[in-house]
Amino acid sequence: MRRVSIFGATGSIGQNTIDLIARAPEDYHVVALTGASNIKLLAADAIRLKAEVAVTAHEHLLPDLRTSLAGSGVEAQAGGQAIIEAAARPADWIMSAIVGAAGLAPGLQALKQGTTLALANKESLVCAGALMLETAKTHNARLLPVDSEHSAVFQALVGEDMAAVERVIITASGGAFRDWPVENLAQATLDQASSHPNWDMGQRITIDSASMFNKAMELIETREYFGVRPDQIEVLVHPESIIHALVGFSDGALMAHVGPPDMRHAIGYALHWPSRRALPVERLDLAQVATLSFRAPCDTRWPALRLAREVMESGGLAGAVFNASKETALDGFIAGEIGFNEMAMIVEEVLGIMSDTPNHIDATMTLDNVAQVDHLARQESRRVIQKRAG
Ligand code: NAD
Ligand code: MG
Numbered sequence: 001m002r003r004v005s006i007f008g009a010t011g012s013i014g015q016n017t018i019d020l021i022a023r024a025p026e027d028y029h030v031v032a033l034t035g036a037s038n039i040k041l042l043a044a045d046a047i048r049l050k051a052e053v054a055v056t057a058h059e060h061l062l063p064d065l066r067t068s069l070a071g072s073g074v075e076a077q078a079g080g081q082a083i084i085e086a087a088a089r090p091a092d093w094i095m096s097a098i099v100g101a102a103g104l105a106p107g108l109q110a111l112k113q114g115t116t117l118a119l120a121n122k123e124s125l126v127c128a129g130a131l132m133l134e135t136a137k138t139h140n141a142r143l144l145p146v147d148s149e150h151s152a153v154f155q156a157l158v159g160e161d162m163a164a165v166e167r168v169i170i171t172a173s174g175g176a177f178r179d180w181p182v183e184n185l186a187q188a189t190l191d192q193a194s195s196h197p198n199w200d201m202g203q204r205i206t207i208d209s210a211s212m213f214n215k216a217m218e219l220i221e222t223r224e225y226f227g228v229r230p231d232q233i234e235v236l237v238h239p240e241s242i243i244h245a246l247v248g249f250s251d252g253a254l255m256a257h258v259g260p261p262d263m264r265h266a267i268g269y270a271l272h273w274p275s276r277r278a279l280p281v282e283r284l285d286l287a288q289v290a291t292l293s294f295r296a297p298c299d300t301r302w303p304a305l306r307l308a309r310e311v312m313e314s315g316g317l318a319g320a321v322f323n324a325s326k327e328t329a330l331d332g333f334i335a336g337e338i339g340f341n342e343m344a345m346i347v348e349e350v351l352g353i354m355s356d357t358p359n360h361i362d363a364t365m366t367l368d369n370v371a372q373v374d375h376l377a378r379q380e381s382r383r384v385i386q387k388r389a390g
Helices: 012-022 040-050 060-067 080-087 101-112 123-139 148-156 182-187 203-213 214-225 263-272 303-314 318-334 342-355 367-389
Strands: 002-007 028-035 053-057 075-078 094-095 116-119 140-144 165-172 231-238 241-249 254-258
Touching: 002 012, 002 080, 002 101, 012 028, 012 182, 028 080, 040 053, 040 060, 040 075, 053 060, 053 080, 060 075, 075 080, 080 101, 080 342, 094 101, 094 203, 101 116, 101 123, 101 318, 116 123, 116 263, 123 140, 123 214, 123 263, 123 318, 123 367, 140 148, 140 214, 140 263, 148 214, 148 241, 148 263, 165 214, 203 318, 214 231, 214 303, 214 318, 214 342, 231 254, 241 263, 303 318, 303 342, 318 342, 318 367, 342 367
Parallel strands: 002 028, 002 094, 028 053, 053 075, 094 116, 116 140, 165 231
Antiparallel strands: 165 241, 241 254
């Protein structure tokens, strides 16, 4: 039996992971499930999967969790530290699917156990890619990509020599506003930004898809996973979301990964790696799909892509600043404090301020320094948001 834990079990990726595991309960021993405010779902899944422990991020919800788990034999825990401790419990495979920078510390803790970490939490690579990779190497742990584009690249690279890779192309659906006139974006509402044309995902990543901050983070994620130079990575707008990524080789060949937009493919590939097992995903009928279309991304519509390239150029802790200011700006947009276009303006302003302040972006990449820079960038972002809100 494989021992598995799922961090962010109540979210979109977490639930898709549980869907796969629950189909073969005899194959898995569930160690830990973690969530935040959805205690009912967390407890129900922990009981159904016979988990050792269920952890909520919120300490004030511990009594609720205890009540929901009463008599089940599942342990109840709460708080950020308890999540990190759950990541220290021995497991063979851990899904990192917490949203945001909160996923970094538990992911690092899991890597320190020398486990296999299936990484959906791209923010950890954006904030602290070098630290994640170094920790994995030191502890002989393995990182497996779960983002659909990165899983696609990973699969296209099986048996290939990295020296023959010329370029990596990650596709983007273009999100909710890909066909909107650029001048209308400033008026985009939260509801409009929260509906994705192809993928069914959590609200934050759905809005990040509309703004392309999601793809911007994936540019950085690609560099970290595959060790390619920023100028070797391209973004291609592909509205149908059927090709997830392509790898271009030195002989001119392009290897594309083609599949329906269903995250259970990338999750299942990481779950069963290095083998391939049957997965309950739709089989594509390309004659039905009929047409695939592509276009170059537009920097005016999606300034986040330019910002990500600047962040890669700066290096150091610029990724942590980028992510923290993006998360704070997204909170501001969700709360109705700022408009859709202002998210990128705030991130750009905060990156400018923080790179002019010594000892921030150029500090050594340790968990403490990343946490400190993350905290300062959030404070700075709040200040910029308040200034804009007048
Ligand atoms: P989601 O919002 O649906 O779920 C997030 C999970 O994190 C929930 O279980 C929630 O309880 C937990 N959580 C939230 N705040 C927390 C905190 N402060 N501490 C601990 N736990 C907390 O998000 P999602 O769409 O499942 O995305 C999860 C991660 O996977 C993100 O990093 C996202 O970028 C990445 N990802 C998602 C998809 C997708 O299809 N949903 C695809 C690729 C990558
Ligand atoms: Mg993706």
